[in-house]
Amino acid sequence: MTERKGISRRGLFGAAGAAVATGVAGYAAHSALASEPSQAADNTGPVEFHGPHQAGITTPVQDRLHFAAFDVTTTSRDDLIALLKEWSAAAALLTAGRDIGQYGAVNGPDEAPPEDTGEAVGLPPARLTITVGFGPSLFDKRFGLAAKRPKALVDLPHFIGDDLDPTRSYGDIAVQACSDDPQVAVHAIRNLARIGFGRVAVRYSQLGFGRTSSTSRAQSTPRNLFGFKDGTANLKLEDADKLEQQVWVQPEDGPDWMVGGSYLVSRRIRMNIEIWDRTSLGEQEGIIGRGKGTGAPLGKADEFDVIDFNAKQADGEPKIPADSHVRLAHPQFNNGAELLRRGYNFVDGSDGLGRLDAGLFFLAYQRDPRKQFIPIQNQLAKSDTMNEYIHHVGSAIFACPPGVTPGTYWGEKLFT
Amino acid sequence: MSTSLPRRAAVLGVVISLGALTACAKDEPAAKDDGTGPVSVKASDSGCDLSRRDVKSGTSTFSVSNGGSKITEFYVYAEGDRVMGEVENIGPGLKRDLIVELPTGKYQAVCKPGMVGDGIRGDLTVTGDAPAQVDEDALLKQATESYQRYINSQVVALEQQTTEFTTAVKAGDLAKAKALFPVARTYYERVEPVAESFGDLDPKIDARVNDVEPGTEWTGFHRIEQGLWVGNTTKGMEKYADQLLTDVKTLVAKAKIVKLTPLQLANGAKELLDEVATGKITGEEDRYSHTDLWDFQANVEGSQAAVQALRPALQTRDTALVTQLDTNFKAVFAAVDKYREGDGFKSYNLTEAEKKALSQVVDGLAEPVSKVAGVIAKK
């Protein structure tokens, strides 16, 4: 049986045999990939890994997610740096649709376990992106990073109603893998976790499907599990100026190592699906502030019609209720603060009570959570009528460094 | 309480009216018994004896004296346990009157010693002129009036029981305070959607620790609960006891003059079951005392009171729904009954399988209850 050799994914893209080792050697070697023609126009093709910003933030949202938060188990700074180098090298290969390691999934010696776990063999890159962030806990005493902790990387405050499960919250390092193929995203996290064994351990992970927002005007607005269009007013990659204002850390913000990066807040939001489904259409629409069919603001006809918060019904009540989700989350009522959301629906089967363990894995990128997520969420936690139907069970914040340029690794400036 | 508060206000859209409700209990009934005078009810821990079980249509007075050792309640139910009238919280040795308007028909007179369970039931027949035909609007109006009487009786009892509970806390009587905690909450939980409609009062009275706004002091039932069960002492809880009684009194005053629409009744009934499904099934509500089953029962009773107030109107519009509601309410009560212990309930340390069984019957009930609003709204 020799034919199994040679069916690796790299064969699909004609990059014959460019053997790339894991580890530091690989991290240096993979730079050749950068010169390959991009297939980003093909929506199964690869998304460029290198660049001034990490991919997976403004990249048009893929359909699937595998998100993992890791605890660093080594206490050695050098180990941590080596890991980030290996991860960066592996990520460049994974996002290009290649096996990792020198021999990949099937070309290695019979006596050794394959370097790549192999479940993505034969699958296209599926627009895989891998995005990394560092949690506040990484900046404790262990790695000498305390002085480098960004001021904006605050510990999130307790929000009213928070019911956080520590085993679904926090983490030293986050890895967000997004792809149009769930198997490709799972493959990425699985292989990075494997590379990390002994240095990092998975604290929790979350699968997501059905992107719940658009980050590009080319995308239609998807629906969340409440059946409503979500992300209509999201920040879009076409809004270049706004992205500078709201998403990317600017030189004046500091610290240096974060310039061009962004802060990620993740929240596992459990939805009381069964109860929502028993709620009348009128109430559902009033809670959201939009029509369920059209997605239009209440009182308007089209999804993208400008919201008129002053419009009143015949009885004098506002057409968009004062405690509706769209109103409370709108920049007009949040000092202009916006978020770039790229959350995902999740259904982790059912809980032991027979109810769907389902909801929204909320992911939001921003320039400064102190001015964006925290005040917005405080307002929502206090007044949003939707709180009757959701509860926040997981929470984390991460500083996502700027993009990796060829020859460097994730967060290099943090360590130098 | 549920995760957050303001929806209740929005949904119930409570309108405060100064037109106070007719009190349902008055003193000094006439004593003669010629078939028109008051019916005397001798309630005990094991009996519920009525001086007669036939009354004439129109206004009847039931003079209830509690000769037992437990607090009791007395109800007159129409079909489907629709509350025609009730007196709550009759302590041992006390006597209270129920004055109620009863049209011709078959009813049940019920004493509930210990305030729990199906109670001790007997038939009550009302004879006289055939009831006049009432139109649908009149049926809906009766529904809201009937439910408002229910609210009124519940909040009166809430204030009395909270007074006893907080008195026990302040007197340092830990055992008594623990015993009274779920009892006082029963009256709160039965009318929770109404209670929650008063903005800040619900969080002050019923917030769980994680619902508290940063910078705000945690007060109310659950604050004291933590002191009693985790701290195992009443010490330090005195000020919370005072605050709780003050807040409850404010709530009672507001609830007595609340005006509800039929749709609000229907939504309130649904919300009470939502409360069960989110807070009680999981054991989050009473996480220190594990008295969740008391609250569970009370939420379902409150839901039933609201649904059954609408029953005559529902009956003319969707008989099948009424039948289903009756069946499914029975199923839920039967499921909770398994966990009775003494005058109350077992501690909520159920297995996952037991919780799941409860969850299933609640879902089975919540689904038809969620349809009530649509049926009522249909012209």
Ligand SMILES: [Cu+2]
């Ligand atoms: Cu509650």
